[in-house]
Amino acid sequence: MRILVVEDEPRLLHNLAKALREEGYAVDTAAAGDEGLFKAQNTDYDALVLDVMLPQLDGWQLLERLRQRKNTPVLMLTARDAPRDRVRGLDTGADDYLVKPFDLPELLARLRALIRRTAGQACPIVQVRDVRLDTRARTVTRQGASVPLTAREYAIFEYLALHRGQVVTRTALYEHLFDESDDTLSNLVDVHVFSIRKKLGADLITTRRGQGYCIDS
Numbered sequence: 663m664r665i666l667v668v669e670d671e672p673r674l675l676h677n678l679a680k681a682l683r684e685e686g687y688a689v690d691t692a693a694a695g696d697e698g699l700f701k702a703q704n705t706d707y708d709a710l711v712l713d714v715m716l717p718q719l720d721g722w723q724l725l726e727r728l729r730q731r732k733n734t735p736v737l738m739l740t741a742r743d744a745p746r747d748r749v750r751g752l753d754t755g756a757d758d759y760l761v762k763p764f765d766l767p768e769l770l771a772r773l774r775a776l777i778r779r780t781a782g783q784a785c786p787i788v789q790v791r792d793v794r795l796d797t798r799a800r801t802v803t804r805q806g807a808s809v810p811l812t813a814r815e816y817a818i819f820e821y822l823a824l825h826r827g828q829v830v831t832r833t834a835l836y837e838h839l840f841d842e843s844d845d846t847l848s849n850l851v852d853v854h855v856f857s858i859r860k861k862l863g864a865d866l867i868t869t870r871r872g873q874g875y876c877i878d879s
């Protein structure tokens with residue numbers, strides 16, 4: 663999953679990006695509203711973390727303009743003691759909000775829930791045949807036994823499992839799983855899929871020639 667964080671306070675931006683990468687997300691960053699809007703319009707992010715007080719465009723203006731074109735899930739960061747901000751955020755099209763200063767585990771949990779809901783998946787557990795995916799713990803078991811996946815393998819499997827029943831193109835996988843600091847353009851996705859099949863079953867992920875990959879629902 664690929665997240666855009668728009669926040670003008672350098673330390674908070676750095677810490678958020680670092681924490682999200684440690685959770686296995688691909689993370690892009692923007693320190694001003696206009697830069698954030700440009701990136702959000704031109705990349706299909708799985709979610710945005712959007713601060714309200716920003717230079718150039720503020721969070722409201724960014725959200726309003728983004729909503730004219732895109733439904734990317736948005737988690738807004740609002741100031742304490744500004745209940746009106748929360749109402750305004752939800753009215754403008756934010757999907758959730760968090761009051762600063764916030765607990766990191768809460769932000770991570772809200773992001774996971776936001777991404778799941780967008781994929782039409784209310785429950786954190788996804789069952790695909792004999793394979794069980796726990797999106798909270800980021801673990802995979804097969805017939806009850808734990809299967810260790812690398813961070814990339816997990817990310818690919820989770821994306822395909824949350825979009826099961828749909829064909830996911832290689833381009834979409836690259837766009838959702840690799841961030842702007844990662845310019846790997848090889849056939850790495852194929853290598854990871856090969857390795858996932860070895861661990862979870864050869865026919866779990868179907869290759870649609872010329873189209874991409876699919877997990878049957």
Ligand code: CA
Binds near residue numbers: 669671
């Ligand atoms: Ca700010």
